[in-house]
Amino acid sequence: MDNLEFEVQGNTLHLLIDLTQSSGLTKSGRNILIASSRGNVPVWVDGAPHPDNIKLSVSVFRSLTEDEKQPPEPHVERPPL
Numbered sequence: 001m002d003n004l005e006f007e008v009q010g011n012t013l014h015l016l017i018d019l020t021q022s023s024g025l026t027k028s029g030r031n032i033l034i035a036s037s038r039g040n041v042p043v044w045v046d047g048a049p050h051p052d053n054i055k056l057s058v059s060v061f062r063s064l065t066e067d068e069k070q071p072p073e074p075h076v077e078r079p080p081l
Contacts, residue, residue: 001034001035001036001037001041002023002033002036002038003015003017003018003019003021003023003035003036004033004035004036004037004058004060005017006043006056008043008044008045008050013043013054013056017034017058018035019031019034019060019062021035022034022035023035023036024043024064026061029064030064031061031062031063031064032061032062032063032064032068032080033059033060033061034060034061034062035058035059035060036056036058036059036060037056037058037059039057040055040056040057041056041057042054042056043055043056044067
């Protein structure tokens with residue numbers, strides 16, 4: 001997991017994510033990844049998997065700012081062969 005912690009308190013799942021962090025670009029390259037569970041993660045309670053087999057999947061991201069966007073590659077015309 002990246003920048004993600006969680007714990008169960010009673011019947012409530014609490015997530016802890018530092019919104020000032022980033023883990024690089026998302027796979028699409030259009031957003032900045034802030035936190036991710038990296039797929040489905042079992043929720044544990046008192047050192048054992050949750051009795052109801054609860055799983056967690058989290059992805060937190062933000063859009064790229066204009067300054068962070070890469071300009072498109074210039075098109076280079078090649079002479080015909």
